[in-house]
Amino acid sequence: MCKIIVMANQKGGVAKTSSTRNLAYSLAEMGQRVLAVDFDPQTNLTISFGIAPATVKESTASLMMKMLMDEALPDKDSYILNIGRVDLIPSKKALTVAEVNMLIERQDDCLDKLLSPLRCDYDYILVDTGPSLGSLTINAFNEKGHPHIHVVFWNKHQRTMVPFVHPSIPDKIRKQLIRDTFAERIKAYCENKQQAKEHLSAITDEMIDEFEQYMEQLHPQEYRRLREAFGRITDDELGTSPLDSVVGAMKIAPFLSRLFALKEKMPKKGRLYYKLLPEDVKAEVDALVAFLKENNEYIRNLVQDYVESKTCLAMLYDADPAHLKEQQEKAAAEADKLIANKILDVIRTMLRKDREVQSFEYTEARKAYLTEQMICEILMALEQAAMSFDMEYDDRQKAMSTELSKAARKEWYLRHKDKGIEP
Secondary structure, three states, X not given: OOEEEEEEOOOOOOOHXXXXXXXXXXXXXXXXXXXXXXXXXXXXXXXXXXXXXXXXXXXXXXXXHHHHOOOOOOOHHHOOEEEOOEEEEOXXXXXXXXXXXXXXXXXXXXXXXXXXXXXXXXXXXXXXXXXXXXXXXXXXXXXXXOOEEEEEOOOOOOOOOOOOOXXXXXXXXHHHHHHHHOHHHHHHHHHHHHHHHHHHHHHHHHHHHHHHHHHHHHOHHHHHHXXXXXOOOOOOOOOOOOHHHHHHOOOOHHHHHHHHHHHHHOOOOOOOXXXXXXXXXXXXXXXHHHHHHHHOHHHHHHHHHXXXXXXXXXXXXXXXXXXXXXXXXXXXXXXXXXXXXXHHHHHHHHHHHHHHOOOOOOOHHXXXXXXXXXXXXXXXXHHHHHHHHHHHHHHHHHHHHOOOOHHHHHHHHHHHHHHOOOO
């Protein structure tokens, strides 16, 4: 289905024409059939394509006048110019006269009538409008024959905010258009980047091995002494795998389907916090948390690290072995709550996008990206929390094992006396 994209703003100099031209050529580069329409009396789009408006016989100005006078339109080959891979309907300054006549005749669907028979010939029709909210822009926004995508460029410096949408929405629409339009190229770039990193790692590993062999031959006794003193760093000593390789080797599909199924069950109004959710939705969130722990070994291992670190920290003040299981269960519940909050953060972002952009469609690439983002945030949050507990445990253990002064011992006792701990 052909998509008609209208670039509009009542102020000039906000990149309407540049975006129209660049988007047209980008889409054409991807093999799409693109028609650009200059619907601005200033003829900037026509000039940007290298066409002198004075040399044009048929333009949007003459076509609008013929439609207003109920005259038959000429053959489309006479007013559609081929500029490389992009087709163009140019403009002339006489379009201002047509705008006045549209206002007098109260015609707001001339452009829609012009573009309707052309939809079958193109995948995208891009309309560049002038810096005004007059009859031409109203014609561009008319949707009787075909729904349009309105990209409204907002001037952030103006004092009177009268346009159609919040200023953040045009930027988000443009970013989403870029992601959707260049999804395959972005994916290819990421794959090439990953391959380059793997090749670079292989080269550096080979160079290190060669250097070690050289040093062993050059100073065998000194090399053996250093190996005996420090040994060799193994993969286990380096910790878990890098985050990009973890996510790259992960199967996203099972998590993706559950995440978006949960999104549909979320309340559409009100604050999205775990405590405020209906009981049935809470159960769905808890089920997704359990599914993540069960089917993702990285999350499962980090949850165990979180529980161990938090339990060790808690046992500094409660050394009773009978309370160990209670502390572990409490730490596990906290880890589950942390994972649930990260899930709700991602869903909250998606619901905000749905409210800002009506009928927002999620491509498969976008869904995979959001799912990967959720898993990455869960992994980072669990790891950071566990490391924080470990550092706090070391600091407190060191402080408690140090011989304190009489005043310090008294202060420590007053602070912890309700916990049943003797200094």
